[in-house]
Amino acid sequence: MNFKSMKEQNKMNNNFIRWIVVLLVSGLIIAGGATFYIFNLPHRDIQSIEADYNMLSSQLVNEYLSNARISNEKYLQEEGDSKIIAVTGIVASIDKDMKDQKVVLLKGLDEKAGVRCSFMASTNVHTDNLQPGDRVTIKGVIRSGAGYDDDLELYEDVIMEKCDVIFN
Amino acid sequence: MKKSILTFVVVSLLAINGFSQNDKLVTKTGHISFFSHTVAEDITANNYAVTSTLNPSTGEAVFSVPLQSFEFEKALMQKHYNSDKFLDTKQFPKAKFKGTISNITDIDFSKDGTYDASINGELTMHGVTNPVIESGSIRVAGDKIMLDSKIDITLADYQIAFDKGKPSTNIAKTVVATIKAEYTK
Numbered sequence: 001m002n003f004k005s006m007k008e009q010n011k012m013n014n015n016f017i018r019w020i021v022v023l024l025v026s027g028l029i030i031a032g033g034a035t036f037y038i039f040n041l042p043h044r045d046i047q048s049i050e051a052d053y054n055m056l057s058s059q060l061v062n063e064y065l066s067n068a069r070i071s072n073e074k075y076l077q078e079e080g081d082s083k084i085i086a087v088t089g090i091v092a093s094i095d096k097d098m099k100d101q102k103v104v105l106l107k108g109l110d111e112k113a114g115v116r117c118s119f120m121a122s123t124n125v126h127t128d129n130l131q132p133g134d135r136v137t138i139k140g141v142i143r144s145g146a147g148y149d150d151d152l153e154l155y156e157d158v159i160m161e162k163c164d165v166i167f168n
Numbered sequence: 169m170k171k172s173i174l175t176f177v178v179v180s181l182l183a184i185n186g187f188s189q190n191d192k193l194v195t196k197t198g199h200i201s202f203f204s205h206t207v208a209e210d211i212t213a214n215n216y217a218v219t220s221t222l223n224p225s226t227g228e229a230v231f232s233v234p235l236q237s238f239e240f241e242k243a244l245m246q247k248h249y250n251s252d253k254f255l256d257t258k259q260f261p262k263a264k265f266k267g268t269i270s271n272i273t274d275i276d277f278s279k280d281g282t283y284d285a286s287i288n289g290e291l292t293m294h295g296v297t298n299p300v301i302e303s304g305s306i307r308v309a310g311d312k313i314m315l316d317s318k319i320d321i322t323l324a325d326y327q328i329a330f331d332k333g334k335p336s337t338n339i340a341k342t343v344v345a346t347i348k349a350e351y352t353k
Contacts, residue, residue, distance in 0.1 A: 043243045076258045080236050080250030097197040097216040098348065116196065118217060143217065144234035144261045151230045151266050152221050154194065159217050159234050 046141045046162040047123070049084055054137075057089030057106040057115040060158055064145040065113065075142050086139040086166060087115050091132050102127040104138060105157065113146040113155040117163040126165045137167035193222045193313060193351035200233060200347050204340040211245060211339065213238040220349045222315065227272030229287065229315070231265040231347065248335065254328055255294055263293040267300065275306050277353070282307045287317060294326045304347070311353040319345050 053075075064071045075083045089106030092114055097103055102124045107114025117138045119127055130136060140163035148155050198218030204211040217237040222229045235257040240246040250257045267289015269275070275283040288301045304317025322342045323329065330336040 039242065039244055041243045043246070072258065072261055076236065076261060078251060078256075078258045079247040080257060081247070082236060095197060098199040098350070099214070099216045101216065103197060116217070143236040149219075149230075149232055151264065152194075152219060152232060153192070154221070156219055156232060157196070159237060161217065161237060 044081060044141075046084055047139065047164050051086040051139055052083040054086045055088070057087045057158075058108055058111055060085065060087060060115060061107075061111065061113050061146045064147060064158060068145055068147050071145050075145070082142050084139065084141050085160065086137055087117070087160065088135065088137040088167075089115060091130050091134045091136055093132060094127055094130060100124070104130060104136075104163070106136070106138065107157070112148075113157050115146075115158040115160060118159070118161045119163045123164040129168070130165070134168070136165055138163050139166045140164070191224075193224065193353065195220050195349050195351050198231065198347070198349040200231075200345055202238065202343050202345055204343040206338055206340050208338040211240065213240045213246075213249065215239070218347075218349070220315075220351075222269075222313070222349070222351055224272070224275075224277045224313075227269035229265075229267055229269060229289070231349070233263040233265075235261060235263055235293075253330075254335075260294050263291065265289060265291045265300065269306075275308075277308055277313065280308050280310065285315070285317070291319070291321070293321075294328055296326045298325050313351045313353065315347070315349045315351070317347045319347070321345055 063074075075085070077083070087106060090108055092105045092107040092109075095103040095105070097118060101121070102119040104117045104119070104127055105114050106117065115138075117140055138160070140160035143159040143161055144156075146156055146158045196219045197216060198220045200215045200218050202211075202213045215233060215237045217234055219232045220230060235255055236250060238246070238249065240249060248254055252259070267287050269285045269287050271284070271286050275285065283306045285304045285306050286301075287304055288299070290297050291300045300319055302317055302319045304315060307314040307316070320342050321344075323339070324341065330339065
């Protein structure tokens with residue numbers, strides 16, 4: 001091998017290494033970007049998503065009271081992205097939780113359990129005009145079902161969160 | 169006549185006593201937060217939809233926790249937490265603590281003040297039940313009764329384990345649950 005071809009060989013090797021480096025760096029940037037994106041994925045915006053179900057509060061409660069296992073199968077999702085439900089019912093009470101979120105209980109007078117709807121900082125104000133006895137439709141994400149608990153000795157309500165009033 | 173008055177008094181005393189025995193304090197807006205600390209990161213999750221009852225005469229306390237109500241700062245963490253690799257909340261939607269405040273007689277629910285409370289009972293989560301012994305406090309202020317407690321939860325005790333990957337380095341083996349419940353008399 002003469003001197004000239006050795007030099008050319010070196011140049012080719014350098015080009016090759018340069019390409020590898022460029023590929024690796026861009027690969028890392030893409031992978032890093034994707035990881036960053038997934039890691040910082042925002043929460044679902046429940047109110048901007050169409051409801052999976054539209055139903056009466058009594059209907060939802062009765063489904064749970066008649067078979068909690070089947071209802072959990074139907075409404076709860078494995079990773080917590082459970083069904084979004086628009087529930088229509090009669091306002092029984094309006095409460096506040098420790099995060100200052102309004103909690104509206106939809107429950108008929110003769111019903112054993114109801115649907116408890118926790119609002120958000122951005123939607124709390126929409127409960128201002130509500131009064132016990134009003135008929136209202138509230139959309140939110142279901143977190144857990146209704147049922148009688150032997151230890152509490154009372155009926156637990158369906159719990160919905162990220163709620164807003166969608167029809168009043 | 170005297171006998172019937174006596175019977176009446178005894179019966180009404182029993183009735184009053186029976187009534188107060190069943191007069192449990194109830195809240196449906198209890199707050200529980202989880203805190204996990206590792207060198208890699210601190211993780212917090214909050215739940216404001218806890219149902220709890222407290223019986224002032226017997227000291228019995230029950231907490232029912234809808235597990236999908238825990239909210240994390242990052243959506244991905246929340247997904248991991250709910251998944252079948254972690255708490256499997258679709259399969260086990262609620263956790264429950266059932267216990268007794270052993271020094272309930274030291275607490276005067278009719279007198280304002282803060283009282284220490286020793287609590288022992290059982291926590292069921294992820295289909296596993298373990299004994300829990302913790303201390304907390306009860307604060308009586310007018311018609312409000314506030315219960316505060318902290319419990320350490322070792323995840324492996326509830327068959328929640330990660331051997332590899334990011335969760336094994338970023339989630340503490342023992343997390344702290346801070347419990348706050350406010351009941352109205």
